[in-house]
Amino acid sequence: MSRPGEDLAVPSGPGLPRGLVVPAAELVERFSRSPGPGGQSVNTSDTRVELVYDVAASSALDDRQRERVLAALAGQLVGDTVVVVASEHRSQHRNRVAARERLAELLRTALAPPPAPRRATRPTRGSQRRRLEAKKQRGRTKSLRGRVTGE
Numbered sequence: 001m002s003r004p005g006e007d008l009a010v011p012s013g014p015g016l017p018r019g020l021v022v023p024a025a026e027l028v029e030r031f032s033r034s035p036g037p038g039g040q041s042v043n044t045s046d047t048r049v050e051l052v053y054d055v056a057a058s059s060a061l062d063d064r065q066r067e068r069v070l071a072a073l074a075g076q077l078v079g080d081t082v083v084v085v086a087s088e089h090r091s092q093h094r095n096r097v098a099a100r101e102r103l104a105e106l107l108r109t110a111l112a113p114p115p116a117p118r119r120a121t122r123p124t125r126g127s128q129r130r131r132l133e134a135k136k137q138r139g140r141t142k143s144l145r146g147r148v149t150g151e
Contacts, residue, residue, distance in 0.1 A: 056080035
C-alpha cells in the first residue's frame with residue numbers, strides 16, 4: 001500500500017513482471033465536499049478525493065505500455081487522463097488511500113495482456129452419443145403424453 005504524497009507503487013502482475021512506480025509529481029489530488037457517510041450534513045469537510053493521472057504524459061510508462069493503457073481504458077479516459085474518485089470514507093486520508101489503491105488496480109488490469117483467443121474444439125464421440133440418447137429418451141417421454149386411445 002502506498003501512502004498519500006508518495007510515489008504510487010503498482011504491484012507486479014500479468015504483463016507487469018517487476019511492478020511499476022508512478023512518481024508522486026505525476027499524480028494530482030483534488031478535494032471536495034463529500035455527500036458520504038457521517039452526520040447530518042453539518043460540519044462537513046473536504047473528504048472526497050479525485051486522483052488525476054495523465055497517462056499520455058507519464059514517464060513511468062514506456063510506449064508499448066502507454067498504448068495498452070490508453071486502449072484498455074478508452075471508455076474511462078477524460079482526454080488522456082484517468083480520474084479516480086473516492087468518497088466512501090469519512091476521513092480524507094482513508095479516501096486518499098482508497099483512490100490510490102483503485103488507481104493502482106486499474107493500471108495493473110489495464111497493463112495485463114489480453115487473454116489468448118479461444119480455440120474451438122470438437123465434442124467427443126461419447127458426449128455426442130449421450131446427447132442423442134438423451135434426446136431420444138425425451139422424445140419417447142413426450143410421445144406418451146398424447147391422447148389415450150381405446151386400446
